[in-house]
Amino acid sequence: MRILATFEKQERLRHIGHLDIMRAMQRALRRSGLPVSYSKGFNPHILLTFASALSVGAASTCEIMEVSLDEPVEPGVFMARMNEALPPEMQLTGARAVDERRPAAMALVRAARYDIRLPEDATRTLGAAIPGFLAQAEIITDRKTKSGVKPCDIRPLIHALEMRENHLLAELALTETLSCKPAMLLTALCAFTGIPEPRAMVTRTRLLGETEAGAIVPLEEL
Template identity: 35%
Template sequence: MRMLVRFSKENDLRFISHLDMVHAMERALRRADIPMAYSKGFSPHAKISFSAPTPLGIPSSAEYMDVHLVKPLSAQIFVQRLNNALPNDMRVLEAMEIDDDVPGVLGKATIGCYTIQPYEGVQWISQSHINVLMNMNDIIMEKRTKKGLKEINIRPCIKELILMQDGQHITAKLLLPSVGGINPDILLKAFNIYTDVRIDVEDMAIHKDDILLEDGRVLLPE
């Protein structure tokens, strides 16, 4: 059987890379004595897949993994044991038992949900700024790719952009970089270029809340 797991990576752990997080999780699984399945061969590896990387510096409650187990284990016990073995800033949020023949769902996530707010007292985005961006047909921005800087139109990547009632938080739904989308820093830079607000990405607290399937459904149904 397999376990589909959603977990968080908060606070200081936003500074560890995706690969480091993977290692930290593998070690926690071993400490928790989770009966993981291993690949055969010379140097066996645990059979786990993880969702696409969250950029360094962004805390997240939207990390997912799909773990193959050699012995059945209830989701409840899995969560309890793993949480006891994880660092404080990594927490299992939910887990679901799935059968071996159910296709994996991690690669099918296409949308990232973020909350963005300023740390303190800086000029901030208003509804009119949002309207400016959302009413544009093309938002041309430079995006760093492996081949260097590339100009792309990020407008289709922005699925939703809402200023919350407190006037402080913004929630954004963006196409994920793994499917040609963008990270939230590019969105914030677009405000600087196309509206009259001036914000410093370093002054923003960005949190990745979840990732969704193309049709907007969550990966782990209630």
């Protein structure tokens, strides 16, 4: 059977990279004693996938993983056993069984919501600039890729943007081919406003997927 689970990565762990979090999750699966499936072949590994890699430096309340089990396990039991095996800063917040024929969550991600906490002094200027920022026909900013830095238009990738108190709330495209990282957004917004980039604490708060009817919904509900 396949289980889809949501988990959080609290601020304390935000500097732990994606691969290290993956390994910690694999070890937790082993500690839990749950009947996890292994790949076949010479070097078997646990069949575990994450819906999306989270940038180093970001926390999250909504990471999604999928894992295959050799025997059926009640999702509630799965969650309880995993939470005993996981540190308090990396607990599961939900689990459910999903159809094994369904495409991997990784393939269904379309966008993500972020909460970008900013210092008080930067919020007023940046908040006031949002309407003008979004009214631009295009927003060119640098995208760092493996082959170097390339200019890229992120305007179509910004689905929503607002300032609430000192939190910049953004919904940004996140697909395998096109995505906008919160850091790129912040760089572009600060450049537009003409202020130096402030320290920011990024938390991913939702991963979003698309239904067959084209509606955007939380990924774990798909």
